[in-house]
Amino acid sequence: MNLQHIDTIVASATPPGRGGVAIVRISGPNTQSIATKILGHVPKPRYATFSVFRNETGQTIDEGLALFFISPNSFTGEDVLELHCHGGPALVDCIIKSILTEGARMARPGEFSERAFLNDKIDLAQAEAIADLINASSEQAVRASVRTLQGEFSKKINELVEGLIHSRMYIEAAIDFAEEEIDFLKDQRLIDNLVGLMQQLENIQATAMQGSLLREGITAVIAGEPNVGKSSLLNQLSGKESAIVTDIPGTTRDVLREYILIDGMPMHIIDTAGLRESTDKVEQEGIRRAKKEINNADLILHVTEVGESQSEYLSMGVKANRILIQNKIDLTQTSPTIRQENGLTIISLSAKTGQGIDLLKNHIKSCVGFEPTTEGSFSARRRHLDALARANEFLQFALHQLKEKRAGELAAEELRQAQLALGEITGEFTSDDLLGKIFSNFCIGK
Ligand code: GDP
Helix, strand or coil, rough: CCCCCCCCCEECCCCCCCCCEEEEEEEEEHHHHHHHHHCCCCCCCCCCEEEEEEEECCEEEEEEEEEEECCCCCCCCCCCCEEEEEEEEHHHHHHHHHHHCCCCCEEECCHHHHHHCCCCCCCCCHHHHHHHHCCCHHHHHHHHHHHHHHHHHHHHHHHHHHHHHHHHHHHHHHHHHHCCCHHHCHHHHHHHHHHHHHHHHHHHHHHHHHHHHHHHHHEEEEEECCCCCCHCCCCCCCCCCCCCCCCCCCCCCCCCEEEEEEEEEEEEEEEEECCCCCCCCCHHHHHHHHHHHHHHCCCEEEEECCCCCCCHHHCCEEEEEEEEEEEHHHHHHCCCCCEEEEEEEEECCCCCCCCHHHHHHHHHHHHHCCCCCCCCCCCCCCCHHHHHHHHHHHHHHHHHHHHHHCCCHHHHHHHHHHHHHHHHHHHHCHHHHHHHHHHHCCCCCC
């Protein structure tokens, strides 16, 4: 793409606040002239140079290290200067102000990464991995993001695209040149190749799914009648006292949210108001919100008391996975168990003593398909999963066209569509709107 950017941008690359060192980063065509004004010289590229930083009137603002990277050998592909100053917010402001006076403008969120992408230094999946790495909430998520940043995900996509192009060219050549077109299209090798590509794609989908779970996690709702122990379960899962536990029914009137990690997978837990008929206006509103959350969740933890009958909400037509929890086994002095009844998983546990909580956590992982030990996973986002799913559909159509209808042209077109869908992941075919949306979610200085 190699778009020429006219303006030079500046931002603090370190978070606001006080610290030992802060880094101010500049990128663009005026970088060298700004270096000359602030430092009195352009530092030797890729060498840490101790320098005095001066403002536009020649006053010393600070002293520290300057690092210069000459285009195209820099993160953005443009001339880049990093000033490592002392880490004080007022000081960083002074330095940025001087740089703005010398002909730069403030960078937009994610603009450094966007330039790196536009200058072909990284692809879109790698740019997203930078944001994911910074936002990673567990060691597993860090490892997955680094693998995507290093190009593991894109490499797999590119290999798949290569395979698609190869098969497409084969089909197109068969259509254009063959006398007996049908023989070419019946060629078992072609079908085998496409089946192989489908397998490759499905492997990527499975790995990407793990990456997406590590990044986005799941939303679980704790539902059930008042006083069965929903808030206690939330506290037990999160390991802290976030919900008010009382023996007065209807204590939890609003929706409480908690965030925990299960082997690195984020789980957003929502504790809802007890579901029951109520004349209390506040409680009714709580119940209305609870029902809304239940409809949007990935997983419902339906709590009842051991020995109690199941409430009406078990028969409610909800799409999410559901686990029935029979709480308070300490009262009946029974051991925790997990069993299946009519396709429903029932776990008996005690939210008070914590017995059986591990059974629940393990079952949650298995029912959302999370395998924390999967080696070689890479970070992926929902938009990547969507693109992979679309590519899978197109590939299936292509196979169908070839096998059932021997319609080479239609199959080639399906393969082209699959290729376009995959290209959205690496940013080869991506609309400006989507790019704007992706980079605006980055923070400033990235
Ligand atoms: P919620 O209204 O469903 O959120 O229920 P709470 O978590 O507020 O609990 C209601 C009452 O049941 C409190 O007195 C809790 O201490 C008690 N409770 C919750 N879980 C257990 C349990 O596993 N065993 C026993 N014995 N009591 C429990």
